[in-house]
Amino acid sequence: MAITLNGERCKTLRLMAPKTGPWLADVELEGVPEVPSGAVELVAGASTLVGTVAPEASSRYLTRVKVRVIAGAAGWRKVLDRRAYHNDVSTGVSLKSVLDSTAAACGETLTGSYPTGQLGADFARVVGPASRTIGRIAPAWWVGYDGLTRMVARDASAPTAPIELKDFDPHSRVADLEIAELEDIAIGMVISDSRLAASATIEAFEAVWDKTFRVAAWLV
């Protein structure tokens, strides 16, 4: 399987996918190409990951080019200015208006349904990373491989391809898995194996590619 970043072949890939927030991928490029910047596409087999280069963690050293890609526009880490929302109508400040304006201010794109609930007549956004605002209003938010931000929790899913359980540490509840494609694993996927005491759900994972994908998955 070839892994490419904007068409440049990668020697290594390490993908960290948390339950909430954006995913993050570290790659080392083959050859000595220019260090990419801005929006990029990371292709790993059948999966395409849309993200943005984090310049502070991407550079060339001699013949080695390492790049860090953050999901979407890498905008949720941007520090936004203060903002006061106010609406005297009985419905109060709408979640949608706060989320839409915050996403627009940090350059991210929202998709899917909005969380339920209601804010009061006011909402005070303090100076700070945009992720704090979405984390407060939509605690289950996450960014997909397509670079779009979702505001509600992921659905539970079942494996659609073989996942080989190599090891499991009951203390840390971290499983060592082997998969063929990145698409074979997802947060919320329920893992069942006769060697496990009970079925468990993947809460977060780190996938490292070295001819195959080895995954350290935190199970709950």
Added chain:
Amino acid sequence: MVGVTGKLLTTLRALVRELTAHTDYHALIRYRVVSVAPDKRLRLQIVRKATGFPDVLPISIMPGLPGGKGEPPPGAIVLVSFIEGDPSLPIVTHFSRPDDPAFLPVNASLDATGTLRLGASATLTELGSGSESPPDATGRVIRYGDSVSVPGVGVVIFGVGAAPVSKVKA
């Protein structure tokens, strides 16, 4: 080594900051009263911008005294807090200190559905323009049943008949 320590400290600081971010709203923030809206909510301006809180919030007062309310003058400093640390629930909870020129409200009221009792054990209860120090109760309060002689009108007895003004019993 210094660089490593510095990087570690920076990372640790960022981690702690992130882990404690939810406490941002558990604070009392100073605001200055700009004006009072017709619905009696206060239009406010942040005193110290470095706090990161928004400049203006038209928000309600939640008095610390049941039955008491007041309208602080423009320029008065008030404290804003967020109920349960929720950014959607800001309220004004405190007002200027007594030594602040803007301490006295434009108007104030204290009320009760039953009895409003003042100075039950006080050696002196002053109403009107008396001063605290030195004690001086030179002000005048019309009590229920007091009679006042009004030139050209005659004697008016408050609390009865055409002058049901005073409810003060003393």
